[in-house]
Amino acid sequence: MIKKWIENVVKDVIKDKDKILALKDEVIKVKEELEDLKLKKRIEMRDIEHMIKVKEEKLNIENEKKAVQLERQYQEKEMKLKTERHDKVMAMLEKGKDDLQNVYKQIIERLPNVNMEIKRGR
Numbered sequence: 001m002i003k004k005w006i007e008n009v010v011k012d013v014i015k016d017k018d019k020i021l022a023l024k025d026e027v028i029k030v031k032e033e034l035e036d037l038k039l040k041k042r043i044e045m046r047d048i049e050h051m052i053k054v055k056e057e058k059l060n061i062e063n064e065k066k067a068v069q070l071e072r073q074y075q076e077k078e079m080k081l082k083t084e085r086h087d088k089v090m091a092m093l094e095k096g097k098d099d100l101q102n103v104y105k106q107i108i109e110r111l112p113n114v115n116m117e118i119k120r121g122r
Helices: 002-110
Strands: none
Touching: none
């Protein structure tokens, strides 16, 4: 009876040993899968960070292009306004010159025609 009991205990231990070995193998596989998943996560995080960095750089470049384009448009408008103002001022000056010449002409016409001879005393 003791012998039978011992045989049963040994059989149970062998079964438990097989279960333990199977569980140990499963634990090893799960650990390997976990390490693989951790590695994949790190790789994906690096890829995501890289994509974010590339996207930010692309947006920065686009913003710089827009800023340059807006600056150019501003300069073009400023130059157009300056040119228009210059043209208006030049037209006013030209008109003022013509008006002044007309006034001088009218003054000259109204003055008597006098020829004077200036003698110098010796």
